[in-house]
Amino acid sequence: MPFHQYFNGEILPIDQSIFKTNDLGLLRGYGLFDYFRTYNGLPFRWDDYWKRFENSARLLKLPLSVSQQETEKILADLFAMSGEQEVAFRFVLTGGYAPDSVNVVEPNFLIRTEALPQDNPAGRLKGIKVIPYEYVRDLPEIKTTNYVHMVLMADEMKRQQAADLLFHKDGEVSELTRSNIFIFQGDKLITSDRNILNGITRRVVLELAQPHFEIEVRPVTYKEVVTADEIFTTSTTKWVMPVVQIGDLPVQDGLAGKRTLFLQKLFEELVADWGK
Amino acid sequence: MPFHQYFNGEILPIDQSIFKTNDLGLLRGYGLFDYFRTYNGLPFRWDDYWKRFENSARLLKLPLSVSQQETEKILADLFAMSGEQEVAFRFVLTGGYAPDSVNVVEPNFLIRTEALPQDNPAGRLKGIKVIPYEYVRDLPEIKTTNYVHMVLMADEMKRQQAADLLFHKDGEVSELTRSNIFIFQGDKLITSDRNILNGITRRVVLELAQPHFEIEVRPVTYKEVVTADEIFTTSTTKWVMPVVQIGDLPVQDGLAGKRTLFLQKLFEELVADWGK
Incomplete structure (x- = not known):
């Protein structure tokens, strides 16, 4: 299960320490996320999840650095690297690193590959x-x-x-x-x-x-x-x-x-x- | 200005990437902080700030890994390393790394040394x-x-x-x-x-x-x-x-x-x- 994650343009191992400590998500709770999963290896209702993610980002005034199409390619790569039948993906978009701990300069965008939660x-x-x-x-x-x-x-x-x-x-x-x-x-x-x-x-x-x-x-x-x-x-x-x-x-x-x-x-x- | 930060027992450069991406502060906004500064090189009203920090931690049910006395020693070290006349300190205590992204296992405790904000x-x-x-x-x-x-x-x-x-x-x-x-x-x-x-x-x-x-x-x-x-x-x-x-x-x-x-x-x- 070599899960990986995407962070601002790079693909990295899931356990890697990534965030610097002046991130507005961490310091100010200024962040949003989304979460979805695959069925038969394909993201379920991908267009709907992406639209909701875009809407959250717009309402928190955080610009996205990647298009839906580019993101789709990243998801396919992360899925292939996982070697799993099914995975979940977690998007996290934060206010990014802020020298003054208040004003957004450039958001941080993370995509985590995760194992499906235990079924009930x-x-x-x-x-x-x-x-x-x-x-x-x-x-x-x-x-x-x-x-x-x-x-x-x-x-x-x-x-x-x-x-x-x-x-x-x-x-x-x-x-x-x-x-x-x-x-x-x-x-x-x-x-x-x-x-x-x-x-x-x-x-x-x-x-x-x-x-x-x-x-x-x-x-x-x-x-x-x-x-x-x-x-x-x-x-x-x-x-x-x-x-x-x-x-x-x-x-x-x-x-x-x-x-x-x-x-x-x-x-x-x-x-x-x-x-x- | 070689500012440093304390993280779970270690002293590290302020710009180092530290947080793994399954931290509950980042994923769930489950975190608290405190912020205070020195005057004449000494933390102002340190007992009061520490008590407030302890109170926040208690109310969020996050146990502290260090005592007030141990923390005081860390602050003195961070201050000495900064080479500054005055600094500000930011404590951040999060729910820590959570395999299930819900339950607290062990909190993450960070102390950042920061430059004083611009005076007004x-x-x-x-x-x-x-x-x-x-x-x-x-x-x-x-x-x-x-x-x-x-x-x-x-x-x-x-x-x-x-x-x-x-x-x-x-x-x-x-x-x-x-x-x-x-x-x-x-x-x-x-x-x-x-x-x-x-x-x-x-x-x-x-x-x-x-x-x-x-x-x-x-x-x-x-x-x-x-x-x-x-x-x-x-x-x-x-x-x-x-x-x-x-x-x-x-x-x-x-x-x-x-x-x-x-x-x-x-x-x-x-x-x-x-x-x-």
Whole structure:
């Protein structure tokens, strides 16, 4: 597994010390990222991920030093060097080295090749528990590197055998730490469009659900979530993951919902055939 | 100026690439810092800065690998190597290298030696302009590395010839991007105690003001700020800095206030004699 990484034009071993210590990502949290994976060796929904990355960069006023086409070539090289069947890629774009630790001079652009995270097939079958957490992400549309609350609560999640935090504020639910939320009211599928990161898996699931369910994309209240018939969350790594418990409260009978499992199956079929 | 830096037990040249790319400070914004300087070659209010640093670390659940005494020795070495009359030190403590990019294994601890920032004697005499900005810092008591809004607004501040942002939310003023705020109503000195970082300069100024003014430490409304007789802001680099304009609105006659300049003089005398 000789994974490599790209940094400002160079390809380097993944373990190499790269960052100088006056980087604005490190000193000021001024950075954004994106994360996606391959299926059958091909980046999934690459155009969508790239567009989101470009959008984050534009909103943080960080110019990109490479085009989508050039980046595609880099990804192919990193993939080939990995020798793996499948990999994940993490883009990190920071404000770069700043002599005054405030003003951006030239961004640093990193692409890490990473092993796929451990899969959770039991979770996808049985569903996960989440902990309600009063918080709304700052600049939610931008995939900034600010995940302080997630790391801060990692121990507590383990203690409560929960897989994630459910962010809510002023009676409204936005998202989980790294994934979007959907609920079913009967055959009606509802997902929030406020204070969220626009998930690519979220978008794919909306496309897959379109022919089968009535869809509402709008703010979702906390009350709607805890009284929903089914709940699931979507992300690059979680796919379509049933949520069966919120804090101490089971979602209905505490089992993964049948509509959720139906969408999960559609998603699994899609990625299994990706690029074929 | 051969500045050096300390990193996890080693002393290294300041320009050396040090950080591997799976550091939680870089990937997840999970990091905190502190910043202080010498006067007459001695760290100013070292005990106070160390205690604040310890407090931030405790709140982010990051254990420290060195004691205050060991750190003091490192600072003395870095200072001696710099060959400078005065330096600033920046502590950075991150969540460290994380194989899963979520869970803390062992923090990374960095101490950078830095040149003093450019002094602004004209600003201290004439006062600065600030831009009102609707925001309250997340986890304000912790000196986290999250300064995204400050970096994002750096260009706009330059365009408006403003020196800083004045954070306010729900009718209440908390602080500036890197400094605390004080107002005078007549001879009454008021500073906020809510949603702020506990500034060391703020504390020193409260001590200096004690014999001379009535003091109120309590939440401060936006309306009180814009109608105040005098306003100033305090920080390690700004000392006691008059604020004479908020957006387009001058503070009273737009000149630095006489009580402010009196406190500024007390502070300047204190640091001039530091360690003597």
